[in-house]
């Protein structure tokens with residue numbers, strides 16, 4: 001082969017098999033097919049229990065407290081490539097520490113100490129529960145303004161003087177979060193995670209003295225049916241409902257507005273439900289035999305769901321497997337579990353994790369003040 005011929009072969013092979021084509025093909029393959037494992041973590045109904053502390057008995061508690069739950073969160077984050085953390089509301093009212101903070105009250109620009117803890121734990125999003133309205137709308141607004149993560153709720157409205165059409169959402173109804181995930185082969189992808197929140201409409205009645213008719217609630221089912229298609233249209237790959245309402249299969253009637261999780265599971269487009277409010281554990285034997293509920297997989301009408309007890313007694317965990325097919329992500333596997341912070345031996349409950357030292361440190365002064373204050377929520381006799 002003379003020099004000229006050699007040159008031609010080189011030019012021809014470059015033209016036929018450019019290096020970039022191999023790279024493009026590999027990239028095409030990566031971007032078209034991928035398997036991602038994503039773990040959704042949930043706290044709910046913390047009711048002021050940042051610490052594993054029993055304010056009535058004035059002793060450490062073994063079975064609850066976010067300081068303990070946070071250690072479970074850290075363990076999940078260590079063992080899973082991709083996690084997201086959510087809170088389902090009823091955070092701000094319910095124990096002495098919560099009441100102490102609300103009574104001071106917050107100074108202008110001050111961040112609620114619970115929110116400081118949650119910012120530290122890197123929550124991805126949260127919603128409000130009925131009890132979060134207890135200290136009034138101004139307190140609630142200031143509290144959530146201090147959060148580095150969004151609070152979403154779609155069914156509380158204000159500005160409804162004239163008619164139903166001039167209503168405005170009191171909170172951000174939903175967010176679509178950009179979540180960078182790593183697939184099983186180590187490649188990165190961006191998922192659009194839609195998160196929408198709901199609270200039991202009964203809150204308007206229950207919290208009447210603090211709300212004074214300034215806001216109203218709409219039916220959860222209709223609200224979901226309105227917003228979920230919009231979230232899809234905005235490109236949400238996955239839609240997570242944070243529902244501060246329970247499961248009541250007897251609620252299968254069109255105008256029921258309370259424990260709507262069962263109905264929510266039938267709304268097309270909702271992929272996972274993180275719920276609370278009932279202070280129960282889902283999945284668990286308590287819900288065995290409820291039509292459509294699989295307590296082994298932790299699904300309601302096939303939709304993965306979880307409820308983590310109360311006061312941080314459990315961490316809700318939904319493990320999802322998502323597969324990329326063309327441009328779409330499809331959920332191919334789901335398993336829910338509520339993991340307790342304690343275990344029972346010889347009928348004695350003992351915590352199985354140590355309290356998160358950061359939370360203990362961040363709340364130390366507040367805890368001292370709470371215990372030193374004359375104000376108590378519980379009678380001592």
Ligand SMILES: [Zn+2]
Pocket residue numbers: 045047090129131277278279
């Ligand atoms: Zn609650």
